[in-house]
Amino acid sequence: MVSSALRMSLLDQTPETLTKGTWLHRWPAGLKLFSLFTLGTALVLTDRLSILGPAAIVAGLVCLSVHWAFFDQGPASSSRSTAFVWPLVTLVVIVAYIGIVSGLEHAMVVFCRLLALLLFAVSVMATTSVTAMMAVVEKFLQPFDRWGWLRADKVALMFGVSLRLMPVLLEQWHEIREAQAARGHRASPLALLVPMLVRTLQRANEMADAIDARGGSSGR
Amino acid sequence: MIIEFEAVSVERGARTILRELNISLSESRIGIVGPNGAGKSTLARLINGLIAPSAGRVLFNGLAVADHLIAVRQQIGFLFQNPDNQIVFPVVQEDMAFGLKHSLPDKTLRAARIQATLAQLDIADLSERAVHTLSGGQKQLVALACVLCMQPDLLVLDEPTTQLDLRFRNRLLQIIGQLPQPVIAISHDLAMLETFDRVMVIDQASIQADGPAAEVLPWYRAHYA
Numbered sequence: 001m002v003s004s005a006l007r008m009s010l011l012d013q014t015p016e017t018l019t020k021g022t023w024l025h026r027w028p029a030g031l032k033l034f035s036l037f038t039l040g041t042a043l044v045l046t047d048r049l050s051i052l053g054p055a056a057i058v059a060g061l062v063c064l065s066v067h068w069a070f071f072d073q074g075p076a077s078s079s080r081s082t083a084f085v086w087p088l089v090t091l092v093v094i095v096a097y098i099g100i101v102s103g104l105e106h107a108m109v110v111f112c113r114l115l116a117l118l119l120f121a122v123s124v125m126a127t128t129s130v131t132a133m134m135a136v137v138e139k140f141l142q143p144f145d146r147w148g149w150l151r152a153d154k155v156a157l158m159f160g161v162s163l164r165l166m167p168v169l170l171e172q173w174h175e176i177r178e179a180q181a182a183r184g185h186r187a188s189p190l191a192l193l194v195p196m197l198v199r200t201l202q203r204a205n206e207m208a209d210a211i212d213a214r215g216g217s218s219g220r
Numbered sequence: 221m222i223i224e225f226e227a228v229s230v231e232r233g234a235r236t237i238l239r240e241l242n243i244s245l246s247e248s249r250i251g252i253v254g255p256n257g258a259g260k261s262t263l264a265r266l267i268n269g270l271i272a273p274s275a276g277r278v279l280f281n282g283l284a285v286a287d288h289l290i291a292v293r294q295q296i297g298f299l300f301q302n303p304d305n306q307i308v309f310p311v312v313q314e315d316m317a318f319g320l321k322h323s324l325p326d327k328t329l330r331a332a333r334i335q336a337t338l339a340q341l342d343i344a345d346l347s348e349r350a351v352h353t354l355s356g357g358q359k360q361l362v363a364l365a366c367v368l369c370m371q372p373d374l375l376v377l378d379e380p381t382t383q384l385d386l387r388f389r390n391r392l393l394q395i396i397g398q399l400p401q402p403v404i405a406i407s408h409d410l411a412m413l414e415t416f417d418r419v420m421v422i423d424q425a426s427i428q429a430d431g432p433a434a435e436v437l438p439w440y441r442a443h444y445a
Contacts, residue, residue, distance in 0.1 A: 131317070161308055164310050203305055213297075
């Protein structure tokens with residue numbers, strides 16, 4: 001659910017969309033990530049529906065204000081609009097299950113929390129370039145780098161590559177599923193997961209080679 | 221540009237991929253052909269140290285590749301077969317900027333270099349495009365642009381035309397033909413190699429034929445078709 005929502009926001013990322021000029025676009029990347037982290041922590045720590053409900057509504061309004069331009073672009077934007085459907089369907093299924101197991105109130109708490117988190121995250125991702133996010137991560141980790149605990153640039157690169165790979169891996173998943181279907185196989189988890197894992201590892205290997213070949217490591 | 225292989229062997233477990241190669245490469249256009257799994261990509265990856273030899277050593281312009289990895293990689297541009305695995309960032313100009321991060325820290329100069337390279341390949345209009353919206357051919361041109369903007373002294377191309385349609389294949393070959401840098405290309409596209417100065421056939425872990433394209437390619441067609 002989260003990966004498909006993030007994919008949706010990442011697919012929207014081009015300098016053109018990133019400079020659309022909504023109020024959230026103008027926020028510095030560091031402030032956006034810090035706000036997302038703080039809000040996420042607060043939403044996880046509270047169980048009060050009186051807080052989570054309005055939070056989900058606010059998140060919806062934020063997301064709508066950011067994505068409004070995309071919905072207003074005619075037929076070409078319809079895939080972006082429908083991209084919201086599957087994450088929401090998944091969310092509703094999860095909440096329905098929780099409702100059956102733990103009761104309606106708990107289900108509503110989970111629903112509002114997940115929805116708010118999802119919409120805030122999508123809004124941030126859709127308005128922040130991967131490069132800007134990487135710069136924030138690298139800056140944030142600099143002290144740990146100085147103490148020799150980790151390599152800030154490599155962690156930032158890992159973060160950036162993970163974001164870039166989400167849509168690529170989703171596409172790969174669909175390809176494998178289609179290939180299995182074309183051979184008349186029913187979708188069994190093992191038949192999907194094994195080729196997915198093998199291809200992902202091969203891709204990771206080649207990507208690491210490509211990053212090395214382009215001087216991705218600064219030599220330390 | 222001169223690349224020397226001194227008694228280079230590569231082994232993976234019990235399998236010998238390359239056996240005691242002693243070659244010197246200095247021509248402007250060098251092609252490498254051979255059956256699948258013959259060790260062509262391994263040979264290419266040895267040149268910029270992506271693979272370390274099990275025995276022997278590789279020298280690039282007199283530098284031992286294993287001892288000067290960073291310096292050597294700054295001089296060698298490597299184009300992979302699948303551009304999707306080479307392009308790391310979601311937007312074309314961001315990806316090109318990634319390769320220049322260390323060699324060109326000034327953002328204005330970096331942006332100018334990126335625009336100049338895109339213009340050189342006649343794909344300036346792709347600068348702000350999201351990578352996932354590009355066709356396979358456009359992605360391969362972008363991957364080449366990412367390599368060229370680093371202004372390498374040598375280009376190594378690993379089956380660059382495999383995933384391209386005829387139009388993009390011809391365009392890529394035209395671009396490669398005009399490049400001032402020496403090029404080493406691994407390819408099954410024999411027509412691409414016909415104008416090359418030197419072609420090597422690799423099979424069974426060693427070089428089976430080596431010489432001008434006009435001599436080696438007919439021999440390869442006769443023995444491997």
